[in-house]
Amino acid sequence: GDQVKQSPSALSLQEGTNSALRCNFSIATTTVQWFLQNPRGSLMNLFYLVPGTKENGRLKSTFNSKESYSTLHIRDAQLEDSGTYFCAAEGGGADRLTFGKGTQLIIQP
């Protein structure tokens, strides 16, 4: 099965609403990264997380290592938040990232 399972796979939101994306890990995970892939394909860094919570503007992310999951909360969604969000796990002594399948987010006016 998927070592990093992301949910939902797709989500459509009205501008101004809030959402939560989730990743569950079935591999040993030390750190988590969240990325936004824009329509041109570039992966933009959102968060690098050790266990705990970080916040940046309208985005907030938590990594709970004991329960093996991470969440990304988007507050007051804007049109420019549209794209595909990926989480990626690093751990087990390996520096490589294991990615989830992504959540395709569409923000509608």
Place this chain on the structure above:
Amino acid sequence: NAGVIQTPRHKVTGKGQEATLWCEPISGHSAVFWYRQTIVQGLEFLTYFRNQAPIDDSGMPKERFSAQMPNQSHSTLKIQSTQPQDSAVYLCASSLAREDTQYFGPGTRLLVL
């Protein structure tokens, strides 16, 4: 800071030809990673170098694929005898230290006809 640079951005090859992809990591970063993205498989790890030494190539197809890092300012991924199933976006990333943020380049979109 120009970020991670990848060239070419697009490459079209005929089946059986060789393709060489280039990556220039962020200056001062000690690690370079190669990943591949397809619709079916998603984002997959291929290989990585630290301080120019190959560390982990567990994701590399055993045949036809090879990667090198001849100096700290660039890495290459070479695919010999390309096949249509090699068509993908090949992404390079670099990081400053172990267990650190990985920064991705824009990718090279490879199409094998």
